[in-house]
Amino acid sequence: MIHIVAAGPVIPNYGTAHGCIANDNAMFCTTWIREHWHDTLEPALVQHVWLTAIAVGIGFAIAFAFALLAHRFGWLAPTFSAFSAFLYTIPSIALFQLLVPVTGITVTTIEIGLVGYTLLILFSNTLAGLRSVPPEVIEAARGMGLTQFQILRRVELPLAFPAISAGIRIGVVTTISLATVAAYITPYGLGKPIFDGLQINYRTEYVVAGLLAIALALVADGVLVIVQRRLTPWRRATA
């Protein structure tokens, strides 16, 4: 005897997605956050920190060298400032797209763009700091027999430090912001889950990634303020 079992409807097994992931586009799906922290959010956050650190590091090295040169050779300052001020008027997203055919969809593309945008702030602040050193102080140092390099190292740079570190602070938060936009082109950093979430209209993803980017910017800013205070104890007395 052949038993023909009436076949029930085939229910595809999509896995065990939780309610809010499967169908409810609620603003805050904590389950999604928990499940995707390790494969989406955490890597993006770590990448973002690295993208920012590399960009500000390289940007600072370039800007610092140029600021020292411009401190010696006055004509360099307006030239460099004009170039980097012009760069600021270009929307970052367009600059990244322009770089893609040259350097590909790589970290290099992001970094070239990000470094470019940090130059203006870091250069002008370093130069302003060096120029704010009173001539009498330098005169006195020279009178004490310090060489040009010693004056730079022991007098000018410490006195310029507050302005330089203010520049680094602004450079860091600016870079964190621009790096989110860069993810439209290259799949790195917190901008990636923001754009992904926007594209599939999944609220939790873009809201949480946005909040993480904001938190990262605020924490970085706070840490830099603390570091700045620690390194300039002589300013606390007067401030």
Next chain:
Amino acid sequence: MIVGEGFNAHTFANAFRFLWYDRSFVATKTLEHLELSAIAIGIAILIALPLGVWLGHIHRGSFLAINVSNLGRALPSLAVISVGLPAFGIGHTVVILALVVLAAPLILTNSFVGVDSVEPDVVESARGMGLTPFQVLARVELPLALPLVFAGIRTAAVYVVATATLAGVVGGGSLGDIIFNEPTYFLSGVVGAAMVVSLLASSAFFLFAGLQRLLTPRGLRYVDAAHVPEEEPPSVLEAAAA
């Protein structure tokens, strides 16, 4: 993202061709871009300028005008847009919000520092001449603070115009529609639209620089805006996030 075309010598020529052949479309997007930027800068000035000038006049609230303002400046614009999206929905409102968050801190800090750092002796002698507090503000403090106030507005305007591009991500209505849509407009379209944005941002800079010259009393035009506290280096050094 699809790379629609390689970057070569023709890209810029094609960019100009795009701007010319699609000029009415580009003009529409440019006007939308300007409208969005103007609204955001206008709101930011309305909020931040009176507040900063007033706090500077009474020499109070440096915590709000500098520290809180620094926090506001740190917020990434795209993150502000994505976090604000559920509340404001797709459209211009959330973009304007992000642009105001970007611009207001710069204007607030600079107008506060500008008015606050006017030499006390000058204010004292103005008072001694019998000027009322309002006259001191309007005739002495504000004119002396003008260079710094305008430096803040100028920098903010450049950032707002460049950042209004982000409207292309949510709801559109700016040159960002072209810049964020390379598959449709190709690299030449992106470059063309970016050139327009760059031109608009530079124009905003020079517009406010010109306004500053017009508004600065003749006697003050030679005065250098050098009396800036070192904690807050002048103008563009006070840069924010684009």
